[in-house]
Amino acid sequence: MxxxxxxxxxxxxxxxxxxxxxxxxxxxxxxxxxxxxxxxxxxxxxxxxxxxxxxxxxxxxxxxxxxxxxxxxxxxxxICLKVANLEEALERLRRAGVRTIGEPRTSAAGTRYIFLHPLSTRGVLIELYEER
Amino acid sequence: MxxxxxxxxxxxxxxxxxxxxxxxxxxxxxxxxxxxxxxxxxxxxxxxxxxxxxxxxxxxxxxxxxxxxxxxxxxxxxICLKVANLEEALERLRRAGVRTIGEPRTSAAGTRYIFLHPLSTRGVLIELYEER
Structure with missing residues (x-):
C-alpha cells in the first residue's frame, strides 16, 4: 500500500x-x-x-x-502521510539519507508516528503515521 | 458536499x-x-x-x-481544496473578508480554479478547484 x-x-x-x-x-x-x-x-x-x-x-x-x-x-x-508499515518506510528513507527527529513514538490512541527532519526532506516537515 | x-x-x-x-x-x-x-x-x-x-x-x-x-x-x-460549487464558495469567502488573486480561470481539462490571497487566509496560499 x-x-x-x-x-x-x-x-x-x-x-x-x-x-x-x-x-x-x-x-x-x-x-x-x-x-x-x-x-x-x-x-x-x-x-x-x-x-x-x-x-x-x-x-x-x-x-x-x-x-x-x-x-x-x-x-x-x-504534512502527515499515513504509511502501512512505519519501520519499513523508515528503513527505506534512512537508506536514502533522510534523518528523523528522534525515534518513533506511540500516541494514546495507539498510532505510531515520527517526524522527518526538514533539512533532509527538501524543506518540508513530514510526519509519518502508522495506525494500528 | x-x-x-x-x-x-x-x-x-x-x-x-x-x-x-x-x-x-x-x-x-x-x-x-x-x-x-x-x-x-x-x-x-x-x-x-x-x-x-x-x-x-x-x-x-x-x-x-x-x-x-x-x-x-x-x-x-x-494547498488545494476541491469544492462542489466555486461561485458559492467564493461568495461565502468574500463575505468573510477573504480576497482572491484575480478571478476564476478554467484549465485545459475544464477545471475551474482560483487562488485565495494568503494575506487574507492567515498565511496559507489556498487554491480552490471545481471539477466539471
Whole structure:
C-alpha cells in the first residue's frame, strides 16, 4: 500500500479566527478542538475528504510551533502521510539519507508516528503515521 | 458536499532530487511529469490516497514560484481544496473578508480554479478547484 495524505497541519496564532476561516467561511466541519498541555498546544481537526486539516496553536512560547510562528508567521507547518508499515518506510528513507527527529513514538490512541527532519526532506516537515 | 483535500503543492529547485525523495524513498508513484511553459514551471504529480502531492519547479526566475524559492527556500507552497460549487464558495469567502488573486480561470481539462490571497487566509496560499 502506498502512503496517503493523512493531514495538513497549519500553525495559527488565533484559533477562533482560524476556525472562522476554515470552518465557517471554507465550510469544513470542526470534528474536535482540544488543548494538549503535555505538548504545549491547542489543536483542532477539520476533516476534508480522506484527510484532514489540523490547526495548531501554541499554548506557550517555548515549543517548536511557537518558534515557527515567531520565525515565519502563520502558515503551513507540516504534512502527515499515513504509511502501512512505519519501520519499513523508515528503513527505506534512512537508506536514502533522510534523518528523523528522534525515534518513533506511540500516541494514546495507539498510532505510531515520527517526524522527518526538514533539512533532509527538501524543506518540508513530514510526519509519518502508522495506525494500528 | 464539504471541501476535500485535492493536492499539496511543494516548491522545489531540483525536480530529480525531489522525485527521488517523494517517489523512491517515500514510495509514492509518479503519475505525471511535464513542463508547462505558459506558466513557467515543471510539475510532477504523485497520488497519495484521495489527494496528491504536486511538485513545482520554476523554469525561469520571473514567476511567483521562483520568488517563493528565493525568499523561503524549498518547502510547502500551497494547498488545494476541491469544492462542489466555486461561485458559492467564493461568495461565502468574500463575505468573510477573504480576497482572491484575480478571478476564476478554467484549465485545459475544464477545471475551474482560483487562488485565495494568503494575506487574507492567515498565511496559507489556498487554491480552490471545481471539477466539471
Amino acid at each position: 502506498r502512503p496517503s495524505i493523512h493531514h495538513i497541519a497549519i500553525a495559527v496564532r488565533d484559533m477562533d479566527a482560524a476556525l472562522a476561516l476554515y470552518g465557517e467561511a471554507l465550510g469544513l466541519e470542526v470534528s474536535a478542538r482540544r488543548e494538549v498541555p503535555e505538548e504545549g498546544v491547542e489543536i483542532a481537526f477539520l476533516p476534508a475528504g480522506d484527510g484532514e486539516i489540523e490547526l495548531i496553536r501554541p499554548l506557550d512560547t517555548a515549543n517548536s510551533v511557537a518558534r515557527f510562528l515567531e520565525k515565519r508567521g502563520e502558515g503551513l507547518h507540516h | 464539504r471541501p476535500s483535500i485535492h493536492h499539496i503543492a511543494i516548491a522545489v529547485r531540483d525536480m530529480d532530487a525531489a522525485l527521488a525523495l517523494y517517489g523512491e524513498a517515500l514510495g509514492l508513484e509518479v503519475s505525471a511529469r511535464r513542463e508547462v511553459p505558459e506558466e513557467g514551471v515543471e510539475i510532477a504529480f504523485l497520488p497519495a490516497g484521495d489527494g496528491e502531492i504536486e511538485l513545482i519547479r520554476p523554469l525561469d526566475t520571473a514567476n511567483s514560484v521562483a520568488r517563493f524559492l528565493e525568499k523561503r527556500g524549498e518547502g510547502l507552497h500551497h
